[in-house]
Amino acid sequence: MSNTIFDWKKDRSMFPEPDKDGKPVVELDSQKYIKVWQGPNHPGVTGNMALELTISGDEVMEAKTHVGYLHRGFEKLFERRRYMQCFPTSIRMCVPEPDINEYNLSRGTELLSGIEVPEMAGWLRMIALEMARLQVLLRTVPGQGGTIGLGLPAQWGLYYRELILDRFEELTGGRIYHMYILPGGVRGLLPDGFKKRLEDNLVKIEAFMKEVDRVVYSNAVFKKRTKGIGVVPPEWIDQYGATGPVARAAGYKRDVRKDYPYLYYDRLDFDYNVEHESDVFARFHVRRKDVDTTIDLLRQIMAKMPEKGELRAETPNVLHWKIPRGETLVRCESSRGEYLFYMVADGSIYPRRINLRGPSYTHGVVLLEKLLVNANISDVSSIMVSLATCPPEIER
Template identity: 35%
Template sequence: MEALDQDLDDAELEVASEPMLLNVGPAHPAMHGTVRIVMELSGESIERCDVQVGYLHRGFEKMCERGTWTQVFPYVDRLNYVSPMLNNVGFAMACEKLLGVTVPDRCQYYRMILGELARMSDHLTCDGAMAMELGAFTPFLWMIKGREMIWDLMEEETGARLTHSFGRVGGMAQPPTDGFKENVKAVTKQILHIIEEVERLLLGNRIFLDRLENVGIVSQEDAISLGWTGPCLRATGIPYDIRKSHPYMKYGEVDFDVPVGSASDCFDRFMVRIEELKQSSRIIDQCLERMPDSGPVNVDDPRVILPPKEDVYTTIEGTIQHFKIVMEGLKIPAGEVYSYTEGGNGELGFYIVSDGSGTPYRVRIRPPCYYITGGLERVITGQMMADVVPCFGSLNMIGGECDR
């Protein structure tokens, strides 16, 4: 067989002298479906890039201005949809801050346990997807198996696997089920076992480490300037965790550590999340010990909490109270407040403005991964094309929260 290129003269071959323009996403699996990156490549390294978001924009903030305060909960479920419970609790706490009510201890522990479980499902998804995008499919399946256990537990508690809409201003929709504590203990034990297996599988894997170590380094100054929070900021060595720095609920009373990284590369971001999974399990154990088995879950405040169903159907006062709250909405006093909690990706802030009517005047969410994705351009410029995947994966961009 003849060589195919025998007639080719080297001088005739045209060498591309212009940088190549490459488009990735938005419908690309590694871009998690919602981000488009237009890159100018020189060889394999990225000279310039433009990160475009907004493909999942659904007008969350506009929709919130149309219903009652309680009707915002289904919307916040769909922000960070791998840890919806944290959003529920974050929004409920913002409203409670403006109302000036504090939920009972039992509810606070309940919220903490559900919130930490949601954080575990968030970190399991992120680390699992990161491993899968680098070709390690087994850890992904294991971690998703762990996430599935959490979602089964959530289904048992709330009735929905993913979009729970379980938070309420002044409490939760339902008290914990009877077997709640045993179920949680069983689930966290299995998840810790999964993490152990994943660590054994990945942390000795030369290929996996080479893809992550010293890739996507962000300096501390850059991370602060970019407004990074959460695991991505802690991977640069700054121990900023709202649960520690500004404790809310009962986080001041439980004992846990804040893991930080040192090299602030993709590997550190991966490891910070792995370590936080273990810390979440520690927090859950302590909360389970302290959570009372009986007692009220909701605040005793007829302005915000629906009366029990038997009162609604048998007494006129209960009927009126129910009607007022459902039809007119909660009356949250006029004013504005910024309330912040530690979400799966960092500082999850709610800036809410109320005009005293039953409808929110403005609900602004501070989405942690909007600011993190804003730094993606700085992370990948100068990197190799293949490093985009682990860099982007380690930032844990959640489309629903980033684009709202």
């Protein structure tokens, strides 16, 4: 898309010459540059993360990601926690969408000790995971508008997110940290009338998404500010291990739920949401379609899940649950892409190593640093949010 009104990129004479690698030679003493810190506390960054930007005029010459403002050493803390004690800690590795941590950790523990979860628990896990995805998307989809000044839909989105949190409170006893999925199963059946209330919420959310379509999606300003911005070349996807909406927006059919089916996703009917432009708008568009898919999935799950069943498989006594030496890989699809745990057991009651690899690990560091070069400073937060970086997942 050509930018006819402010074609500021045409005249490059004011900008420093790039060297033979195409990188600008930044001499701060030349006074052509300013260092700007965006974050760690800034409404335009996701979470507590800082971008060290070197700008010339309003163009970013160089960007560096700084994390570490949250580091609480969860992976280290796991080393001195029993397998059962890990899951309340793990959820803090991704605050907006904690359930994926619980799921991966529980699944890994079960795989390593050879436990099969009852069917009912599997379906309940899917409900929790999809509800978690929905509540994140209700923040990020309208929130994408917020990054360019369309703050109002972002505020509305929070209300509809609260509706899902109400359902979480009912189901799990917690609003943000659900601590619902635990090794062996889940911690509660659906309360009476839950399906009806969730369905009511889904109807409201569908109506709300129509509003988002009108106010954000078909908004001239939004389109102008997001189309052609932050383009991720498709060949970068594999090279940098980008996943989720970022990969799907670049035309790749990548979705852990379909590629490596877990739980009962193979019994559900859904498709990849793919776009091809690979810019901020395309990523937003993929997420927008993800909302519809998630709502549809929730309905399918509620229709297909059994009415009754066991909550939890029989496990060894959780106080001395020893797991024989072994290692495994567990992955699930988060709202941001592939979320993966690498777990090593050493035969004791404590895990030897639990290593998280979330999508932000590349999205937020390598990919972001690359995409921000030559970006307009006003697009920085837009690009960042479109990559959905989540710093706790980088620093763990």
